[in-house]
Amino acid sequence: xxxxxxxMSKNLYIxxxxxxxxxxxxxIIGQLLAQEGYIPTDSAANAxxxxxxxxxxxxxxxxxxxSLLGSLREExxxxxxxxxxxxxxxxxxxGEQIRExxxxxDLIVGTQQIYRLPEMLSRLSRKTxxxxxxxxxxxxxxxxxxxxxxxxxxxxxxPPNFQRFVTIxxxxxNFCSYCVVPGTRGREISxxxxxxxxxxxxxxxxxxxxxx
Numbered sequence: 001x002x003x004x005x006x007x008m009s010k011n012l013y014i015x016x017x018x019x020x021x022x023x024x025x026x027x028i029i030g031q032l033l034a035q036e037g038y039i040p041t042d043s044a045a046n047a048x049x050x051x052x053x054x055x056x057x058x059x060x061x062x063x064x065x066x067s068l069l070g071s072l073r074e075e076x077x078x079x080x081x082x083x084x085x086x087x088x089x090x091x092x093x094x095g096e097q098i099r100e101x102x103x104x105x106d107l108i109v110g111t112q113q114i115y116r117l118p119e120m121l122s123r124l125s126r127k128t129x130x131x132x133x134x135x136x137x138x139x140x141x142x143x144x145x146x147x148x149x150x151x152x153x154x155x156x157x158x159p160p161n162f163q164r165f166v167t168i169x170x171x172x173x174n175f176c177s178y179c180v181v182p183g184t185r186g187r188e189i190s191x192x193x194x195x196x197x198x199x200x201x202x203x204x205x206x207x208x209x210x211x212x
Contacts, residue, residue: 010125012038013047017065018055020212021185022088024165026053029087029114031149036118044075049083049121051107054090056180065090069102076104083107083124087114089184095135110135111170111185115144137186143170145192147199150206162209166199167191 012033016026029051030040044050052068055061069086076082085107086098092110099108106124109117113134120132169190172181200211 009037009039010048011041011046012049012051013041013044014051014053015044015068016053017061018053018057018088020165021167021170022053022055024167025088025111025114026051027165028146028149028167029053029117031146032115032118033121035149036122044072047082049085051085051087054086054088056089056093056184062090062094066101069098069105073102073104083121085109085117085121087111087117089180092135092137092184093180095133099131099133106131108133108135110137112137112141115146139187141186141189143167143189143191143195145195145198147195147202150199150202161207163212164203164208164210165212166196166203168196 012030014026014029016022030038033049034040038049041047050072052065054065065086069084072084076084083106084104086102086105087107087109088111091098091108095108095110098105107117107120109120109132113136116134120134123129124132169188171186171188172179173188175182203211
């Protein structure tokens with residue numbers, strides 16, 4: 001069983017740009033993929049899967065993402081088995097541009113669709129698909145009850161163990177002229193109170209002292 005587990009384990013590197021919501025999404029991604037045997041690594045050079053979790057609130061952040069993706073083209077050539085993905089707001093907003101400009105990117109996942117990452121990576125790993133793209137925003141979207149992952153997996157990359165973020169809602173209905181959030185995260189959606197309380201209780205039981 002130990003040999004089988006070692007063979008199934010893969011190294012996961014997540015690079016996060018942007019706000020606390022992006023940081024929390026990266027934690028959730030790490031927790032989701034830990035269930036599938038992915039182990040967090042601090043080095044992209046050691047990774048089997050590289051995910052760039054992106055922010056488009058400032059143009060410079062968006063440019064950094066495209067620059068990083070471009071630099072990873074050579075890494076993908078050296079290691080064709082490497083899976084490279086883009087998640088977050090740039091993926092949501094510029095998914096079609098990434099698809100056309102960056103053929104070496106295997107995975108393009110919008111802000112609502114990160115919960116589908118395990119199944120998408122599984123298809124890519126088994127080579128049943130050669131590219132996975134999910135950037136649809138759904139008005140009827142419901143934030144899944146992901147809090148139970150906390151009791152079995154450590155987030156990646158891990159923040160100090162006394163401090164954690166807890167998602168209350170995502171999206172926005174206000175459409176301010178200067179803000180991209182309604183376009184990148186969809187309509188305002190709140191989590192059920194029971195899910196929020198359960199997550200906080202799990203975190204407190206693990207010794208967390210400060211919750212944002």
